[in-house]
Amino acid sequence: MARIALSHVGKVYEDGTRAVADLNIEVEDGEFLVFVGPSGCGKTAALRMVAGLETITEGDVRIGDKLVNNVPPRDRDVAMVFQSYALYPHLTVRDNIGFGLQLRKMPKAEVRRRVEDAARTLGLSEYLDRKPRNLSGGQRQRVAMGRAIVRQPQAFLMDEPLSNLDAKLRVQMRAEIGKLQRDLGVTTVYVTHDQVEAMTLGHRVAVIRKGVLQQIAPPQELYDRPTNLFVAGFIGSPAMNFLSATVLRDDNDQYTLEMGAETLVLPPSVPVARPALAGYVDKPIVVGIRPEDIEDASIAGRQPGRTLPARAELVEPLGSDLMVHLSMDLPQASGHEDIAELAEETGEGGVAIADERAVVVARFSPRSQVKVGDPVQITVATEQIHLFDATTGSAVWDA
Amino acid sequence: MTAAASTDIVTGSINRGWAARIAARTGGGALRIFLIVVALVWLIPTFGLLIESLRDPAQYANGGWWDAITHPAQLTFSNYSALLKTSAITGSFWNTVEITVPATILVVLIGAAAGYAFAWLEFPGRDALFLVVIGLLVVPIQIALIPVVKLYSALGISGSILSVVIFHVAFGLPFAIFLLRNYFSGIPRDLMEAARMDGATEGRIFFRIVLPLGLPAIASLAIFQFLWVWNDLLVALIFTDSSSQPLTVALASQTRQFGSSIDVLAPGAFLSLIVPLAVFMFFQRFFVEGVMAGSVK
Ligand SMILES: Nc1ncnc2c1ncn2[C@@H]1O[C@H](COP(=O)(O)OP(=O)(O)OP(=O)(O)O)[C@@H](O)[C@H]1O
Ligand SMILES: [Mg+2]
Numbered sequence: 001m002a003r004i005a006l007s008h009v010g011k012v013y014e015d016g017t018r019a020v021a022d023l024n025i026e027v028e029d030g031e032f033l034v035f036v037g038p039s040g041c042g043k044t045a046a047l048r049m050v051a052g053l054e055t056i057t058e059g060d061v062r063i064g065d066k067l068v069n070n071v072p073p074r075d076r077d078v079a080m081v082f083q084s085y086a087l088y089p090h091l092t093v094r095d096n097i098g099f100g101l102q103l104r105k106m107p108k109a110e111v112r113r114r115v116e117d118a119a120r121t122l123g124l125s126e127y128l129d130r131k132p133r134n135l136s137g138g139q140r141q142r143v144a145m146g147r148a149i150v151r152q153p154q155a156f157l158m159d160e161p162l163s164n165l166d167a168k169l170r171v172q173m174r175a176e177i178g179k180l181q182r183d184l185g186v187t188t189v190y191v192t193h194d195q196v197e198a199m200t201l202g203h204r205v206a207v208i209r210k211g212v213l214q215q216i217a218p219p220q221e222l223y224d225r226p227t228n229l230f231v232a233g234f235i236g237s238p239a240m241n242f243l244s245a246t247v248l249r250d251d252n253d254q255y256t257l258e259m260g261a262e263t264l265v266l267p268p269s270v271p272v273a274r275p276a277l278a279g280y281v282d283k284p285i286v287v288g289i290r291p292e293d294i295e296d297a298s299i300a301g302r303q304p305g306r307t308l309p310a311r312a313e314l315v316e317p318l319g320s321d322l323m324v325h326l327s328m329d330l331p332q333a334s335g336h337e338d339i340a341e342l343a344e345e346t347g348e349g350g351v352a353i354a355d356e357r358a359v360v361v362a363r364f365s366p367r368s369q370v371k372v373g374d375p376v377q378i379t380v381a382t383e384q385i386h387l388f389d390a391t392t393g394s395a396v397w398d399a
Numbered sequence: 400m401t402a403a404a405s406t407d408i409v410t411g412s413i414n415r416g417w418a419a420r421i422a423a424r425t426g427g428g429a430l431r432i433f434l435i436v437v438a439l440v441w442l443i444p445t446f447g448l449l450i451e452s453l454r455d456p457a458q459y460a461n462g463g464w465w466d467a468i469t470h471p472a473q474l475t476f477s478n479y480s481a482l483l484k485t486s487a488i489t490g491s492f493w494n495t496v497e498i499t500v501p502a503t504i505l506v507v508l509i510g511a512a513a514g515y516a517f518a519w520l521e522f523p524g525r526d527a528l529f530l531v532v533i534g535l536l537v538v539p540i541q542i543a544l545i546p547v548v549k550l551y552s553a554l555g556i557s558g559s560i561l562s563v564v565i566f567h568v569a570f571g572l573p574f575a576i577f578l579l580r581n582y583f584s585g586i587p588r589d590l591m592e593a594a595r596m597d598g599a600t601e602g603r604i605f606f607r608i609v610l611p612l613g614l615p616a617i618a619s620l621a622i623f624q625f626l627w628v629w630n631d632l633l634v635a636l637i638f639t640d641s642s643s644q645p646l647t648v649a650l651a652s653q654t655r656q657f658g659s660s661i662d663v664l665a666p667g668a669f670l671s672l673i674v675p676l677a678v679f680m681f682f683q684r685f686f687v688e689g690v691m692a693g694s695v696k
Binding site: 051052053072073074078079080082084085086087088089090099100103104132133147151 | 587589590592593594595596597598599600603607608611612694695
């Protein structure tokens with residue numbers, strides 16, 4: 001087991017495409033690190049540079065304490081699980097799993113023992129003499145995992161290992177991969193574009209966008225303190241709502257967000273946690289509100305400074321929640337390029353509405369009686385609000 | 400994933416071959432009759448050759464080979480025993496084997512190694528070199544005959560079995576490389592990379608992954624090359640002498656010497672037909688469908 005360190009790593013393909021830029025990441029020994037980001041952001045490229053399947057055009061990669069830039073994959077002692085599984089079709093499950101050990105000239109009895117151990121762990125014991133074509137998708141996935149674990153490598157590298165499975169199996173295998181990694185304690189780098197996988201599996205999650213690392217943090221921190229508009233919008237489903245506002249401060253140091261004709265009063269904890277907010281007085285700012293921080297006022301209670309008028313445009317009962325698309329007479333923060341890109345990426349632009357009213361998605365309690373087309377009062381959990389610089393998109397925190 | 404699987408099934412039924420479609424429409428009857436007719440057209444002369452080779456030459460003037468069916472007493476092995484006593488024939492049979500086996504094995508081995516390199520290794524000038532190989536595909540053998548004869552006499556290997564083998568290998572390779580390179584490049588890249596991650600060197604990948612997965616193509620190539628060399632007359636006629644001549648040349652010279660000599664030609668031709676048939680039977684079990692199944696996805 002080993003740590004993996006990437007310093008100033010970059011990848012430029014021969015045709016000039018830049019896939020990764022100045023990536024600095026240290027994966028701790030035994031850590032489960034997840035790379036997440038939209039399609040084409042360079043996650044796979046980064047992983048393949050660690051694997052040795054792609055040349056490193058800039059920077060250094062270290063596995064353990066060894067600089068591996070020029071070490072071929074076979075000598076890096078890391079195992080990879082491919083999205084396609086890449087099982088050897090002409091070999092049985094036993095030989096697929098044992099292939100790497102046989103190549104290392106391990107004694108036959110030892111290979112056999114290790115393969116059978118791995119098969120038992122993965123529930124593959126009955127299938128050892130089958131060929132891959134006679135296995136189900138989930139079993140093939142397990143064989144791919146087995147091939148990685150028998151080698152007891154320094155690290156596991158996994159590139160979207162679950163994306164070819166159906167939804168139910170994916171959830172099950174996700175749990176199994178998590179458990180396996182905890183039991184074995186092997187350093188793991190896992191690539192996905194599924195944020196649920198990222199949040200549930202990762203000790204830390206690295207959000208990448210256009211080859212650039214945006215934030216690397218434990219899942220909850222990523223959710224609670226996104227570093228910029230992109231991370232805020234990318235993590236969380238349905239995505240965070242963004243509105244334009246102007247910051248006001250009165251003589252009692254009371255902060256208010258002015259959004260068109262409406263205002264939200266910020267509780268004192270918000271500016272206290274954000275010393276930088278003082279610099280935004282009388283300036284525009286982007287306000288981020290997560291759907292679960294918006295509730296039907298008839299349930300949460302009507303509170304001055306926190307309740308706003310809206311109209312329900314679409315109501316989706318999910319049983320546990322009521323997903324409500326609201327239109328509000330407020331300016332939507334659609335100008336920022338990050339928001340435009342996120343809307344494209346997630347396909348969640350909200351319901352298109354003819355006039356310039358803001359579209360906001362809220363997660364109401366199923367007790368709410370709201371109907372499509374109804375006017376509804378909403379209460380915002382203002383202590384959970386997120387604030388971003390309107391030009392740079394960075395979160396407003398410390399000065 | 401389910402969507403992809405169902406489209407596979409759909410295209411699978413659309414893209415079925417014309418033979419399968421005819422079979423489906425006519426309930427297989429018409430197709431079966433057609434195949435039987437084709438088989439008979441091909442097999443009857445072969446069968447006739449077999450009978451003829453087993454008939455006493457004295458009977459030849461009394462009627463065709465079909466008479467032997469009603470008069471089995473005409474049948475005898477004497478032609479074969481006479482033939483096998485002719486040292487020119489038995490010697491040339493072994494010459495054929497000595498030419499064909501190395502010419503086939505070398506073409507398959509070199510072709511596979513080169514095919515792998517062209518498909519999966521990166522080296523400077525790879526694509527240009529491959530274009531040259533494709534260019535060589537269209538060079539007709541006849542153009543090379545005279546220069547090669549000169550070259551061989553300069554090297555002092557004219558008339559030897561080695562010279563014929565070299566010629567066949569050289570002219571078999573462009574097609575072999577072309578065929579195997581295209582087949583190998585159809586092997587999913589992930590498989591090579593998985594093997595590389597598992598600790599395989601290029602050599603191991605070649606022997607443990609590419610060769611086994613390439614077997615259907617390699618078997619076809621082996622059969623084609625074997626048949627081509629085994630049945631070759633032109634190249635052998637030009638490059639061999641009486642000590643190295645293969646069966647084709649020996650049989651051809653029998654006709655000239657005796658005028659009609661069916662008692663030698665029929666068993667000789669049959670002898671020369673048996674071996675490729677056995678080779679074909681042996682290799683055809685490698686024509687398995689869907690070798691890649693279950694590998695990726
Ligand atoms: N061989 C190549 N030559 C040129 N550009 C490439 C090559 N391979 C990938 N790219 C580009 O590099 C960028 C990053 O690709 P990468 O495969 O790492 O994306 P990804 O984050 O894994 O995306 P996905 O989630 O779709 O798998 C993409 O813009 C891609 O088009
Ligand atoms: Mg990828």
